[in-house]
Amino acid sequence: MKILIINASPRKNGNSAFISDALAEKYADKCEVINLNQLEIKPCTACRSCKANNSLCVINDDISTQVYSKLLSADKIVLISPNIMGFISSLAKILTDRFYCLKTSDRKTKFEENKKMFFILTQGAADRNHGEMAVSWAKKFFEQYGLKTFTMVIPNCSYDNHDGVKIKLDEIKMNVSMF
Numbered sequence: 001m002k003i004l005i006i007n008a009s010p011r012k013n014g015n016s017a018f019i020s021d022a023l024a025e026k027y028a029d030k031c032e033v034i035n036l037n038q039l040e041i042k043p044c045t046a047c048r049s050c051k052a053n054n055s056l057c058v059i060n061d062d063i064s065t066q067v068y069s070k071l072l073s074a075d076k077i078v079l080i081s082p083n084i085m086g087f088i089s090s091l092a093k094i095l096t097d098r099f100y101c102l103k104t105s106d107r108k109t110k111f112e113e114n115k116k117m118f119f120i121l122t123q124g125a126a127d128r129n130h131g132e133m134a135v136s137w138a139k140k141f142f143e144q145y146g147l148k149t150f151t152m153v154i155p156n157c158s159y160d161n162h163d164g165v166k167i168k169l170d171e172i173k174m175n176v177s178m179f
């Protein structure tokens with residue numbers, strides 16, 4: 001079982017990083033971690049070269065050189081994004097836009113069968129429903145790629161401490177293991 005953990009927060013030591021670190025410790029022998037905030041990444045330019053050539057993306061950046069191969073080879077991907085203005089972070093959006101090349105020109109997914117996506121949204125708001133739009137979008141989006149998808153909203157994530165995450169950490173770890 002290969003697990004890929006992706007932190008899509010722009011903050012190096014925020015709530016999403018706290019979750020990412022805790023999961024990395026738990027799955028140390030079978031996981032890889034990507035911090036999008038440490039990579040050079042560029043948005044999709046809609047050049048459609050991937051469709052014309054049935055290839056991966058031609059953009060020369062760290063998503064092309066480091067992320068695609070890890071996404072495609074992982075059995076379980078854990079993507080952690082903050083709720084930013086009611087949706088996912090801009091780093092997570094750039095990454096998901098770059099999924100464009102992960103379908104063939106005849107719209108078939110390039111992920112092998114039985115791959116999984118565990119999507120976690122950390123948010124400041126106390127009401128989990130506040131994150132509903134982002135997580136229901138994520139579920140639909142990743143399922144279009146054939147990824148069995150589970151989502152969690154982690155509320156009460158303050159900018160100043162990790163208390164909101166700490167009380168949910170056991171639940172997060174249990175769900176990631178069971179999924």
Ligand SMILES: Cc1cc2nc3c(=O)[nH]c(=O)nc-3n(C[C@H](O)[C@H](O)[C@H](O)COP(=O)(O)O)c2cc1C
Nearest residue numbers: 009011014015016082083085086122123124125157
């Ligand atoms: C620019 C910005 C916009 C935000 N928008 C929302 C929001 O719409 N809803 C919400 O619940 N929290 C919002 N937050 C709070 C973050 O989602 C929350 O603090 C999150 O845990 C930050 O993740 P991080 O610590 O991993 O960076 C926002 C934070 C920032 C900086």
